[in-house]
Amino acid sequence: MTDHQRRLRPSFSRQRALLTAHSWAVYLFLYAPIAILVVYSFNEGRQTAIWTGFTFDWYAHLLENELILRAVKNSLVVATTTTVVTTLAGTMVALALARFRFLGRAATQAALYLPVIVPEVVIGAALLTFFGVARLRLGLGTVVVAHVAFCISYVAIVVRARLAGLDRSLEEAAADLGAGAWDAFRRVTLPLILPGVVAGALLVFTVSIDDYVVTSFVAGVGSTTLPLQIYSMLKVGVTPEVNAVSTLLLLATVVLIAVAQRLQGRQGGLSGVEET
Amino acid sequence: MPDAPAQRRRLGAYLLALPTWVILGGAFLVPLAIMLGLSFAQRSTYGGIQPVDDLAAYVASGNFLANYARSLEPTYLQIYWRSLWLAVVTTALCLVVSYPIAYFVAVLAPRRWKGTLLALVVIPFWTSFLIRTYAWMLILRTEGLANTVLLKLGLVQAPLSLLYNDFAVMIGLVYAELPFMILPLFASLEKLDRSLLEAGNDLGAGDVSTFFRITVPLTMPGIVAGILLVFIPSLGQFVVSDLLGGAKTVLVGNLIQNQFAVARNKPFGAAIAFELTVVVLLLLWAYAAYARRQGNGASREVLL
Amino acid sequence: MNRVAVHRILYLCTLLAAFAAMLLSCGKEGGSAPAGEAAKAKSGGELNIYIWSAYLPQEVIDEFTRRTGVEVHYDVYDSNEALLEKLQSGVADYDLVVPSDYLTRILIGEKLIQPLDKSKLSHLGNLDPRFLDKPYDRGNAYTLPYLWGTTGIGYDKTKVGTVDSWAALFDPRHKGRILMLDDVREVFGVALRSMGRSINERDPAVLGRAAEMLKKQKALVATYNSGDFANILAAGDVDLAQGYNGQLAEAVQEHPERLAYVVPKEGGTIWIDNVAIPAKARHAANALAFIDYVMEPEVNARIVNGVHYASANLPARKLIKPEILGDRAIFPDDATIARCELIEDLGDTTTLLDRYWTEIKSQ
Numbered sequence: 033m034t035d036h037q038r039r040l041r042p043s044f045s046r047q048r049a050l051l052t053a054h055s056w057a058v059y060l061f062l063y064a065p066i067a068i069l070v071v072y073s074f075n076e077g078r079q080t081a082i083w084t085g086f087t088f089d090w091y092a093h094l095l096e097n098e099l100i101l102r103a104v105k106n107s108l109v110v111a112t113t114t115t116v117v118t119t120l121a122g123t124m125v126a127l128a129l130a131r132f133r134f135l136g137r138a139a140t141q142a143a144l145y146l147p148v149i150v151p152e153v154v155i156g157a158a159l160l161t162f163f164g165v166a167r168l169r170l171g172l173g174t175v176v177v178a179h180v181a182f183c184i185s186y187v188a189i190v191v192r193a194r195l196a197g198l199d200r201s202l203e204e205a206a207a208d209l210g211a212g213a214w215d216a217f218r219r220v221t222l223p224l225i226l227p228g229v230v231a232g233a234l235l236v237f238t239v240s241i242d243d244y245v246v247t248s249f250v251a252g253v254g255s256t257t258l259p260l261q262i263y264s265m266l267k268v269g270v271t272p273e274v275n276a277v278s279t280l281l282l283l284a285t286v287v288l289i290a291v292a293q294r295l296q297g298r299q300g301g302l303s304g305v306e307e308t
Numbered sequence: 309m310p311d312a313p314a315q316r317r318r319l320g321a322y323l324l325a326l327p328t329w330v331i332l333g334g335a336f337l338v339p340l341a342i343m344l345g346l347s348f349a350q351r352s353t354y355g356g357i358q359p360v361d362d363l364a365a366y367v368a369s370g371n372f373l374a375n376y377a378r379s380l381e382p383t384y385l386q387i388y389w390r391s392l393w394l395a396v397v398t399t400a401l402c403l404v405v406s407y408p409i410a411y412f413v414a415v416l417a418p419r420r421w422k423g424t425l426l427a428l429v430v431i432p433f434w435t436s437f438l439i440r441t442y443a444w445m446l447i448l449r450t451e452g453l454a455n456t457v458l459l460k461l462g463l464v465q466a467p468l469s470l471l472y473n474d475f476a477v478m479i480g481l482v483y484a485e486l487p488f489m490i491l492p493l494f495a496s497l498e499k500l501d502r503s504l505l506e507a508g509n510d511l512g513a514g515d516v517s518t519f520f521r522i523t524v525p526l527t528m529p530g531i532v533a534g535i536l537l538v539f540i541p542s543l544g545q546f547v548v549s550d551l552l553g554g555a556k557t558v559l560v561g562n563l564i565q566n567q568f569a570v571a572r573n574k575p576f577g578a579a580i581a582f583e584l585t586v587v588v589l590l591l592l593w594a595y596a597a598y599a600r601r602q603g604n605g606a607s608r609e610v611l612l
Numbered sequence: 613m614n615r616v617a618v619h620r621i622l623y624l625c626t627l628l629a630a631f632a633a634m635l636l637s638c639g640k641e642g643g644s645a646p647a648g649e650a651a652k653a654k655s656g657g658e659l660n661i662y663i664w665s666a667y668l669p670q671e672v673i674d675e676f677t678r679r680t681g682v683e684v685h686y687d688v689y690d691s692n693e694a695l696l697e698k699l700q701s702g703v704a705d706y707d708l709v710v711p712s713d714y715l716t717r718i719l720i721g722e723k724l725i726q727p728l729d730k731s732k733l734s735h736l737g738n739l740d741p742r743f744l745d746k747p748y749d750r751g752n753a754y755t756l757p758y759l760w761g762t763t764g765i766g767y768d769k770t771k772v773g774t775v776d777s778w779a780a781l782f783d784p785r786h787k788g789r790i791l792m793l794d795d796v797r798e799v800f801g802v803a804l805r806s807m808g809r810s811i812n813e814r815d816p817a818v819l820g821r822a823a824e825m826l827k828k829q830k831a832l833v834a835t836y837n838s839g840d841f842a843n844i845l846a847a848g849d850v851d852l853a854q855g856y857n858g859q860l861a862e863a864v865q866e867h868p869e870r871l872a873y874v875v876p877k878e879g880g881t882i883w884i885d886n887v888a889i890p891a892k893a894r895h896a897a898n899a900l901a902f903i904d905y906v907m908e909p910e911v912n913a914r915i916v917n918g919v920h921y922a923s924a925n926l927p928a929r930k931l932i933k934p935e936i937l938g939d940r941a942i943f944p945d946d947a948t949i950a951r952c953e954l955i956e957d958l959g960d961t962t963t964l965l966d967r968y969w970t971e972i973k974s975q
Contacts, residue, residue: 055412062432065443125328132321143332149588151544153565154581158339164701181335193533194495228495235491238433253660253705254685262436264665264688278435289427353959354718472835554835555794558974569693571966
């Protein structure tokens with residue numbers, strides 16, 4: 033913000049203060065249940081509503097709980113694979129829809145909405161029936177196929193939104209300057225859509241790692257994911273062990289983000305557009 | 309334009325779309341088609357599908373529409389209306405809550421922190437949805453965190469009934485859908501050209517005016533994407549109303565879930581689900597037509 | 613700057629992949645037989661169990677693997693319908709499942725489970741005859757009883773006094789302090805038994821009257837919940853909770869001065885979960901061995917002590933902890949059992965019941 037701007041708009045700082053306050057409030061809202069979750073993972077009593085004492089016991093139990101560890105592993109494998117595949121395919125199809133006219137364009141766009149519209153329970157039941165008809169044994173593979181099938185839309189929709197209204201002139205300028213299609217993409221389009229792609233990838237990872245309904249239909253022997261495992265534990269009675277595993281996962285992701293932030297801090301920012 | 313590059317470009321389009329075609333076609337549309345077929349069948353005595361001996365007679369008699377007919381009875385219409393209403397309110401609330409924070413992270417935050425702040429929005433959703441919802445139950449209980457704080461601060465004299473009602477369901481739904489609104493908004497806001505905003509100001513537009521006449525239209529694609537990603541899944545939600553609502557409300561999601569999981573009436577459940585799908589697709593098509601007429605190319609581009 | 617963003621993402625992905633790989637490597641050892649038995653396990657084969665959550669202590673499984681070298685995997689489900697769905701698909705690869713009473717009849721009818729080879733079962737004599745030869749599986753050709761229990765009312769003595777009738781759940785004085793199971797058959801069962809009818813009533817007129825009762829009751833109900841009812845009662849959010857005896861008995865044991873469990877005088881539901889082998893099981897022999905194994909008194913007692921539900925095994929009783937054996941919520945007397953009914957599938961009447969349930973819930 034230049035001096036010129038600051039002088040012209042005294043209300044800007046009040047705006048900024050309000051927006052900052054609102055953002056803090058939203059973060060508080062987002063993390064309130066998380067705080068509860070973490071605090072109660074140290075609760076001595078089995079019933080989560082009453083606080084009886086501080087203990088690390090549940091964490092100790094957790095590390096011996098092979099079922100949970102296997103479920104965490106399964107979830108990460110599925111979510112990572114799904115994110116990679118859907119981000120690639122979804123970005124590609126978003127580009128095709130935005131930049132080209134081709135046969136089946138409208139149908140593809142409409143088809144991409146279906147996974148978001150059709151209720152998960154129907155998707156799950158449909159996939160189970162399909163796998164049965166196709167004689168595909170249920171397992172981690174069927175879970176990944178199911179996740180990819182219904183997550184691809186999320187990436188496509190978010191990247192489409194990013195592409196829409198993107199200034200074509202930059203790409204045209206690159207073409208005028210003699211850049212081939214691939215070069216123009218790599219050096220102009222991709223950086224411009226990257227925040228959208230990342231947002232889409234984050235969305236898919238989130239959806240996949242916590243999906244219960246569809247996964248419950250298509251999981252088989254040894255392919256229990258974390259949401260399935262937690263659900264089965266909650267059904268019997270909420271033990272703080274479940275809170276403990278969530279806290280640990282949270283810690284792991286926070287550490288990952290902190291590392292990424294360190295890297296980012298040294299080299300610049302996420303935005304692909306120079307601030308003028 | 310010469311033919312060869314144009315053809316190469318079209319080939320490029322097909323190549324780009326191919327993986328999605330394979331995935332969607334094989335793993336999604338085919339299963340869905342099977343389900344659609346089932347929606348015209350009837351439930352057998354123990355929850356299977358009644359085999360149809362004479363297909364022609366079955367179709368001619370109109371029986372194949374039995375499930376669809378049943379789904380239009382008053383009991384069920386009431387459920388659809390309630391779900392629609394709840395989804396609209398949830399989406400509106402999400403939008404109002406998300407826009408400022410998306411704006412803050414995309415426009416006002418220092419570039420170094422953008423990625424982190426965005427990730428911080430999403431991280432809570434990498435923990436189990438179920439546990440988070442249970443945590444909300446702990447917060448909203450009569451003796452829970454919310455009431456304790458309110459009582460301590462003297463804002464209320466007696467504990468409020470915050471759980472097992474529509475209020476709790478609303479909180480749960482907004483909470484569950486928030487990142488699906490924030491992320492698309494962020495993607496759109498992030499590429500906002502700030503110089504346009506300054507230009508607006510230089511020309512004498514106030515802040516509110518600038519916001520509604522420049523910012524919002526420019527970020528319409530993100531808004532539309534966010535609305536799609538929040539409104540539609542809200543219609544199919546059932547866990548929140550089961551836990552936070554005390555399972556005392558039946559939304560479309562509960563209804564469908566019930567048919568599949570308990571009543572074992574897949575055909576009826578499938579019929580309702582496909583009706584829901586058709587209605588939403590019609591809404592999308594109507595909005596696309598409206599946007600086209602408004603000349604709002606950007607949002608039309610998102611939809612078509 | 614764009615390159616940086618790409619690098620950052622790649623870095624994140626690598627970290628994630630490394631994390632996953634790390635867990636993958638420790639996952640291989642855990643979740644099945646201990647490493648030292650790996651060679652033996654290969655020769656013993658596999659066994660895939662699909663069972664209710666918290667229905668089989670891990671140590672019981674581990675002991676089986678130690679003895680036989682069979683590598684055991686187990687997954688859990690939370691409803692009979694989920695089990696049915698998986699078996700109907702034909703592609704779920706399970707060797708041992710544990711259906712409830714009413715599901716068993718359906719599974720037999722749809723030929724989804726196979727007859728048991730009784731010659732391989734040496735401990736059949738341990739089973740309690742009270743739970744054998746039930747209508748859903750005459751002669752126990754396909755299944756054997758595993759664990760059983762009742763549905764009743766858990767309540768706070770200090771708030772509502774002594775409860776002995778379902779009428780307490782319809783009492784306006786307890787408005788907003790009542791919990792019902794989120795289960796159409798169990799809830800209708802309450803209304804039907806209050807009316808002196810069977811829980812397997814099919815007469816539409818009677819069901820209609822029961823539905824009216826339940827519609828009026830809804831205003832008194834705080835929540836319908838089939839999973840967490842014991843916790844909710846223990847936390848004091850409700851004073852009366854319809855629920856299954858195992859979890860409620862646990863809550864009562866933790867708060868004996870406050871809580872109690874009762875099967876009302878009008879009678880309620882009794883349920884029996886049975887072991888069965890799916891028709892397409894690839895390791896049926898191992899499944900049979902496991903069934904025989906859990907019928908051993910010592911093993912059976914360990915299961916009961918671990919999960920707090922009653923088993924149908926007579927010799928095991930000597931080895932069950934006294935506080936569990938003596939707990940009348942878990943091991944009710946004959947009189948209580950006599951006034952309870954088994955749930956049977958209602959066939960086509962299910963649709964009518966579902967309609968009423970939707971009406972009740974959407975008021």
